[in-house]
Amino acid sequence: MxxxxxxxxxxxxxxxxxxxxxxxxxxxxxxxxxxxxxxxxxxxxxxxxxxxxxxxxxxxxxxxxxxxxxxxxxxxxxxxxxxxxxxxxxxxxxxxxxxxxxxxxxxxxxxxxxxxxxxxxxxIDVQSLNMSPVFKTTLSGEQWNRLHVLVNSFKGVFSDLPGRLRDFEYELRVSPQITNFKARHYPVPVHLRDRVRAEIERMQEIGVLEKCHSSFINPLRIVHKQDGSLRLCLDARNLNQYLLDEPEGPPGLDNVFAMFQGAQVFTSFDLTNSFWQVPLAKSSRKYTAFLFENQVFAFKVVPFGLKSSTSALLRALGDLFPLESATFCLRFVDEILIFSQSLEDHFHHIEFVLRMFSDNGLTIKLGKTQWLKAEVKFLGYILSGEGLKADPERVQAILEYECPKNLKQLRAFIGFINFYRRFQPNLASLVEPLTYLLKKGIRWVWTEEMQNSFEKIKIAFAEHVKLCLPVMNRTFYLSTDASGKSVAAHLYQIDEEGSPYPIAFVSRLLNEHERRYSISELELLAIHFGINKFRMWLQGTKFVVRTDHR
CATH class of the missing domain: 2.40.70 (Cathepsin D, subunit A; domain 1)
Incomplete structure (x- = not known):
C-alpha cells in the first residue's frame, strides 16, 4: 500500500x-x-x-x-x-x-x-499448482486466466491455519449417567516438553484451547505427524463411553465409487485441521479438559480423539451443502472431492465449493490440493472416470512386506491386504493357511505352507488389476465359485466389443459348520453371498448369475 x-x-x-x-x-x-x-x-x-x-x-x-x-x-x-x-x-x-x-x-x-x-x-501462482500434465499442457490462455481469477478470488480460503465455521456449534450428546473422572495422564517426555508447551500456547492463540476449571480430566496423547510436527489429541476413552452414538457417518466405498461414472476431471481439497474448524458449544467444553504442568485446558473446538468427531464434522458440512451438490461434490470426512464431466462444469463446481468455504469461514491446505486431475489419489485408491486402481505405493509396500515373526505382525499384514480385497478374486482362499495362527490357543509355528501362502499373496498383488465403474444401463453378471474352504463372487459387465470388465471381487472363508455343506449347498451359499455383497448394484434390476456347478 x-x-x-x-x-x-x-x-x-x-x-x-x-x-x-x-x-x-x-x-x-x-x-x-x-x-x-x-x-x-x-x-x-x-x-x-x-x-x-x-x-x-x-x-x-x-x-x-x-x-x-x-x-x-x-x-x-x-x-x-x-x-x-x-x-x-x-x-x-x-x-x-x-x-x-x-x-x-x-x-x-x-x-x-x-x-x-x-x-x-x-x-497464488496457478502454474505451480499440483495439476494433471494433461490439463497443464492443454489449457488455453483464457482458461489459465479463468483459473487464476478463480483461485485468487478465494485466496483467503487457502491457509495452514484452521478456519472457524460460522453460525454452527456442536454439542456433545452425553449420557445422563456420566460422572466426574480424572484419568491418569501420560508423562510428557522431557525432550518434548518445550515443544508441547509451545504447541499449547499456539493452540490458545488460534482459538483452539482455553484455560478452564473442570472435573473431567482426559489424558493427552502426543502424535508425531509425517512432517515432524506434533499433534495433541485427547485419549478420550473415558469420555467416549459416555458419548451417545450419532447417526452421521462416512458413506460406504461402494456408494462412493458409484458416483463417478463418466467424470473426466477431478479436484480434491483437504480441510486444514478439519475437526478444529467446528466450534464446540460452551456447555460441552468441560468434558474435553486435560492437564498439563498443573494447568487445566479445554478445547473450544471439536478435538481429535472423540468417537463423535467425525459425525460433528459431517453434520457441519451437511448443513452447508445442498443435496444437489452431491452430483459433483463428495465429502468424505475431511477430504472434499469435486468431479465433473467437462472442464467448463468443473470451473463452476470449484467456484461453488470455494464460495461455500469462504462464506462460512472454512480453510483448506493449498499444498495438499490436487487440481484438474484426469485421475486422482483418493481414500487410498487411484480414481478416474473409468474406474479405480490400487495405489502403487501401497501395493509396493505389500510386495516389500517382511515375513511376519509374531501374531501382531501377522494381524497387521492381513489387515493391510484386506484393504485391497476388492481387487483379488480369491483372497480368502490365499489367506486361509495364515488364519490358522489366529485361532485361540494355537502356538506360533511358521510352516512351509504358510510361507508359500505369504508369497502367493504377494504375487497376486503384483498383478495390477483395474476395476471399472459400472454402466447402469448395461446388464450385470455375477460369477460365483465355492470350494471346501471359501466362497467367492465376481461382479462384471460386458462392453460393446463383447469383452468382460471387472467391477469388484469378494471372497470369504467358510466356518466349521459351512464346511460340511454339500457341493450344491456351497454353490447356493456363494450365490447368496455375492448377491448380498453387491446388493447396491443388483437390487431392482435383472442380472445374470454364472456358476460352474451343473
Whole structure:
C-alpha cells in the first residue's frame, strides 16, 4: 500500500494473466518521486481484492516493472475507511458491512497478520499448482486466466491455519449417567516438553484451547505427524463411553465409487485441521479438559480423539451443502472431492465449493490440493472416470512386506491386504493357511505352507488389476465359485466389443459348520453371498448369475 499515490497499480506480468478482462485507457504514465517516468500506460484492470473476510473491487493501472505485484493507493484506502497506525505497523479498516478489522502489515514480506496469524496477500501462482500434465499442457490462455481469477478470488480460503465455521456449534450428546473422572495422564517426555508447551500456547492463540476449571480430566496423547510436527489429541476413552452414538457417518466405498461414472476431471481439497474448524458449544467444553504442568485446558473446538468427531464434522458440512451438490461434490470426512464431466462444469463446481468455504469461514491446505486431475489419489485408491486402481505405493509396500515373526505382525499384514480385497478374486482362499495362527490357543509355528501362502499373496498383488465403474444401463453378471474352504463372487459387465470388465471381487472363508455343506449347498451359499455383497448394484434390476456347478 502507498499513501503517496492516489491511483492503484498492478504489475504488467500479473495483469497479463487477466488479459481478457483488461480495458483500454487513454495514454498516460507514472512519474516517480525523483522524476522518472514509466512507459506509456495503455490498459486498466478491475481486480477483486480480499483481505481477511473483507472484499473490495479496485481499478488498477497496468504498469510494467512495478516492484510489487500490486500497489494500493489513497483511492482504495479511502474506500476501505482505512487508518494506518505507524507505531505498530497496523492497518484498521471496515468491510462492506461496516465490520472493523485490524491487521499488522509487514512491508518486507507482503504478509498481513490478524489475530489468527499470517494471511498471505500475494497472488497464488496457478502454474505451480499440483495439476494433471494433461490439463497443464492443454489449457488455453483464457482458461489459465479463468483459473487464476478463480483461485485468487478465494485466496483467503487457502491457509495452514484452521478456519472457524460460522453460525454452527456442536454439542456433545452425553449420557445422563456420566460422572466426574480424572484419568491418569501420560508423562510428557522431557525432550518434548518445550515443544508441547509451545504447541499449547499456539493452540490458545488460534482459538483452539482455553484455560478452564473442570472435573473431567482426559489424558493427552502426543502424535508425531509425517512432517515432524506434533499433534495433541485427547485419549478420550473415558469420555467416549459416555458419548451417545450419532447417526452421521462416512458413506460406504461402494456408494462412493458409484458416483463417478463418466467424470473426466477431478479436484480434491483437504480441510486444514478439519475437526478444529467446528466450534464446540460452551456447555460441552468441560468434558474435553486435560492437564498439563498443573494447568487445566479445554478445547473450544471439536478435538481429535472423540468417537463423535467425525459425525460433528459431517453434520457441519451437511448443513452447508445442498443435496444437489452431491452430483459433483463428495465429502468424505475431511477430504472434499469435486468431479465433473467437462472442464467448463468443473470451473463452476470449484467456484461453488470455494464460495461455500469462504462464506462460512472454512480453510483448506493449498499444498495438499490436487487440481484438474484426469485421475486422482483418493481414500487410498487411484480414481478416474473409468474406474479405480490400487495405489502403487501401497501395493509396493505389500510386495516389500517382511515375513511376519509374531501374531501382531501377522494381524497387521492381513489387515493391510484386506484393504485391497476388492481387487483379488480369491483372497480368502490365499489367506486361509495364515488364519490358522489366529485361532485361540494355537502356538506360533511358521510352516512351509504358510510361507508359500505369504508369497502367493504377494504375487497376486503384483498383478495390477483395474476395476471399472459400472454402466447402469448395461446388464450385470455375477460369477460365483465355492470350494471346501471359501466362497467367492465376481461382479462384471460386458462392453460393446463383447469383452468382460471387472467391477469388484469378494471372497470369504467358510466356518466349521459351512464346511460340511454339500457341493450344491456351497454353490447356493456363494450365490447368496455375492448377491448380498453387491446388493447396491443388483437390487431392482435383472442380472445374470454364472456358476460352474451343473
Amino acid at each position: 502507498h499513501t503517496c499515490v492516489s491511483q492503484e497499480w498492478v504489475e504488467k506480468n500479473i495483469a497479463r494473466l487477466h488479459i481478457a478482462s483488461q480495458l483500454p485507457v487513454s495514454k498516460t504514465h507514472v512519474v516517480g518521486a525523483v522524476g522518472h517516468k514509466s512507459p506509456n500506460i495503455k490498459n486498466q484492470l478491475l481486480i477483486r481484492m480480499k483481505i481477511l473476510h473483507a472484499e473490495f473491487l479496485i481499478n488498477c493501472l497496468v504498469v510494467k516493472g512495478l516492484i510489487k505485484p500490486i500497489i494500493i493507493g489513497m483511492q482504495t484506502l479511502a474506500q476501505m475507511k482505512a487508518t494506518i497506525h505507524i507505531a505498530d505497523g497496523s492497518l484498521s479498516f471496515c468491510d462492506g458491512d461496516g465490520k472493523p478489522f485490524k491487521v499488522l502489515y509487514n512491508s518486507n514480506n507482503n504478509e498481513c497478520n490478524d489475530e489468527h496469524g499470517p494471511t498471505n496477500v500475494t497472488f
